[in-house]
Amino acid sequence: MxxxxxxxxxxxxxxxxxxxxxxxxxxxxxxxxxxxxxxxxxxxxxxxxxxxxxxxxxxxxxxxxxxxxxxxxxxxxxxxxxxxxxxxxxxxxxxxxxxxxxxxxxxxxxxxxxxxxxxxxxxxxxxxxxxxxxxxxxxxxxxxxxxxxxxxxxxxxxxxxxxxxxxxxxAWTRLTLWRIQVAGILDHLDLDRVRSVTVDGAPDSPSTMLLAAWLTRGLHLPVTITHSKAGHGIRAVRLRCPEGDVVLSRSQSQVARLYQHGRPVQRIALPRRTDQDCLAEELRRLDPDEVYGAVLAEGLPMADLAAVQASER
Incomplete structure (x- = not known):
């Protein structure tokens, strides 16, 4: 009515x-x-x-x-x-x-x-x-x-x-599923073997930059942002290791693929989050989001966002 x-x-x-x-x-x-x-x-x-x-x-x-x-x-x-x-x-x-x-x-x-x-x-x-x-x-x-x-x-x-x-x-809330999957991958890796990280996403995506800042702050490793030629949002996270790269990649579908050296490709549900999904998540909590605050305060200055613009040119 x-x-x-x-x-x-x-x-x-x-x-x-x-x-x-x-x-x-x-x-x-x-x-x-x-x-x-x-x-x-x-x-x-x-x-x-x-x-x-x-x-x-x-x-x-x-x-x-x-x-x-x-x-x-x-x-x-x-x-x-x-x-x-x-x-x-x-x-x-x-x-x-x-x-x-x-x-x-x-x-x-x-x-x-x-x-x-x-x-x-x-x-x-x-x-x-x-x-x-x-x-x-x-x-x-x-x-x-x-x-x-x-x-x-x-x-x-x-x-x-x-x-x-x-x-x-x-833009941070849209990262929740990506952060869960990447954190799960990192839990099963020897972090001393990870040499660098690349985040691939659209050039106008603040989520791409926030994910790079989160990884930079958490891993204290070089994180490079590359720009996808198609699509929007985040497309892939690549962890470079001596024995072979670990890549979590999602194209236009709702399913991502996890590539690891010597293992079969895994298919992982990674749907794009709607405004409804993100708003519902934010309304679940009224306490400060301390991780988001730390990523802005510490991770953003650590991330090499200048390299993003250089790669565009």
Whole structure:
């Protein structure tokens, strides 16, 4: 069910949500958090689809701020979605113009679930310091997505400078399955025999850079990034050893292949992660992601990202 409200206020939206619950029997019991999404009009449906899917695991109230033209006349339109249009959540979409076209506490305070954690997600270009934004100051967890930026390396350095406990990034979350598989391979190798590492990925992929930084920090070995000519994201990790290279490679399929000297090729499930997968994973934890913070703080400066641009030229 969708209820559209024109030229309204958030206090009126909150009253309408309460009325809908009373009239239809929809209750807020079991809602475990408030998810705030700051986007634009074009990004609403994709963000809501991801939130609805994630809400099946984490019932929540989703508040989407579609920030419009700050120079336009001040106006607030809203849409309340419940039932089949909201997954296991309540969704409130706010179209904000004029003085309302800035995401701050006054805009959302009336809609926040009482005594529940708050998570903020910026699906588009992230703020320089997420924790210092009005929404970021409210949140227990702040999710950005550096893959939405035109310059992935610049975005990662910006996130590093502005990082605070509670910050995380979808580009890092997309690496979870890769890190699990690579860590499993390393557990069965004599690390003293590994001479160097190569990560192959798309030139605009911050996940490729974060994986290289994670490996550099963990192994204290030279890690080279090479750029794939086809596809997107990460394609392969190669560990160079005297007796033969160990390669975990994935093309366009959902299955990777593990090549090891003297052993049959192994097929390993390694699906590409959707925004729904990543968002659901991030909502499982509200504590600081210490590994991500360490990779930004220590691994990124150690990784030879300059070699990435040199290889492009």
């Amino acid at each position: 969708k209820i559209r409200m024109h030229d309204t206020a958030t206090s009126q939206v909150a009253k309408r949500i309460s009325a809908v619950r009373e009239d239809s029997g929809v209750v807020a019991l079991g809602r475990v958090l408030t998810l705030l999404i700051a986007t634009d009009d074009a990004g609403i449906e994709q963000a809501v689809d991801a939130a609805n899917a994630a809400s099946l695991e984490h019932p929540c109230r989703v508040i989407v701020l579609a920030l419009g033209d700050p120079e336009a006349p001040t106006r607030l339109d809203a849409e309340i979605r419940v039932g089949g249009d909201a997954g296991a959540s309540e969704v409130v979409v706010l179209w904000c113009q004029g003085a309302n076209a800035r995401a701050d506490e006054s805009l959302v305070a009336a809609l926040l679930l009482p005594d529940a954690p708050i998570v903020v997600w910026w699906p588009g270009t992230p703020p320089a310091v997420p924790s210092e934004t009005p929404l970021g100051r409210l949140a227990h967890r702040r999710i950005t997505d550096s893959s939405s930026c035109a310059d992935a390396e610049k975005a990662l350095w910006s996130l590093r400078e502005g990082h605070r406990d509670g910050d995380t990034d979808m």
